Amino acid sequence: MIGRVRTNGVEIAYESFGSQEGRPLLLIMGLGSQLIHWDEDFCGSLVDLGHYVVRFDNRDAGESTHFHEAGMPDLAAALGGQVDAAYLLTDMAADVIGLLDALDLANVHLVGVSMGGMIAQTIAVAAPERVRSLTSIMSTPAPHIGAPTPEALGALLSPPVGNREAAIERALQAWSLMGSKGYPMDVERIARVTGLAYDRAYDPAGTARQLMAVLASGDRSEGLRGLDVPALVIHGEDDLLIQLPGGVATAEAIPGAKLLTFPGMGHDLPRDLWPVITDAIAGLTALAEREAAV
Template structure:
């Protein structure tokens, strides 16, 4: 059974709400009017809802939508599956099939459905970044009736497609932080490698967000369980061929963590999908691109009205 870890500190500056998927409790926050259609934002590996910046969310709200961001299981204020322990990642290191995942991406997609159920809406526009894009793909595949549109950002249909450069993988595997300051330093070091080379790194905001995330619930073991879920969930390419949900794929042309071929493969797999790529963009969302990115998301959502 999952637990709320005792070191987790709720952010009292925002109103956190919760949804339950069996023993899993999901923390989420919403912006905008409850009368507007919902855009659900799902973030990636080891990354809390904070990565969907409030100003980014506000651009979507200004477009006429209620925006909901959530913490996945094993991250932030959502349930951490401490009792599950660490997965055995040895087979992955030797190119074998990973079988010790504690859950799959489809289970994480079901968490997102629990949030939608709690919101009391029939269907949402689901937007996912990185691992969140994989979860969003599973959401649309398993629950097309709950999906108004799908936007997959710097993601892939399979971990073997668009696999990271050696330098990006090394940055992802930096030693865990032991304090807020170390968490900030670690984030800056990582995004200097995987971030957007064509745009300045907003180091101050990144440090502030990393410190806040550390206070809310830093959990390297939880990140390992999420990574195992990615590798144990297999290749979605053939399944995506049957998807009829309006789909948008956004990807940075200079992404070293999920390389451009991951986005290209996602768009090629989904009939009628639109692919938009950005020169100079890596594995993050530079503030300078927020107007362009949110305009694409809103245009897709508006097209379904």
């Protein structure tokens, strides 16, 4: 099912998979990425494991509302500590809660990658009653924990390109640096999805505004320490964009969280790891359901 909802002053584009009788699971994508970056086969595997899956475009990405009037933020000033954010992660979290309301989902299992993990953490802290379980992948409780290497930061902040072909070439270069070097690079998939994402909405300023939200939203560690929710933290041991200490700190902050790390995994989800990752997510959601039923 494909749809749009109006909430929190924005329009959110979403897509769902599977039967609504399944365990409700919401996928939250990362910086500058769109719902299509959650591969349909990955979503299908989660459906096969008993879930009703929803993926969506964050604000300033894909077919959801873009804050064009806010313009391109000053990235140099932000890296120097002067962050001027058009919105915060709490606003992006409120978008998600509004989406859940529109879909009549009282609470869900949250899975977020990178910035999406930060949004998921924010929801769990602010509205724990909406969260059945939390899976935080390649993320961190604060920007300074597991900060990117200089090379990864350079790739992240590289100037915008001018056409579709250049966007695809830039993506291939970026993921050859930041992706999972211990696994085959899926060049065809990266090129295909990058092209589709360019066609849906190419908005480098929107990505920069999302980055400002991350930088301006502070440290969630203290809030995470107060959680009482089944949690799983997944991280690549060779992640250059959010390095392994980000995942370790997340797991250490959340009481009882399980930490699952993979050598050779970078800042992506290599297809070879999908079975073990989806099985781990399904194990967590099933456990959360059993605990809730007691």
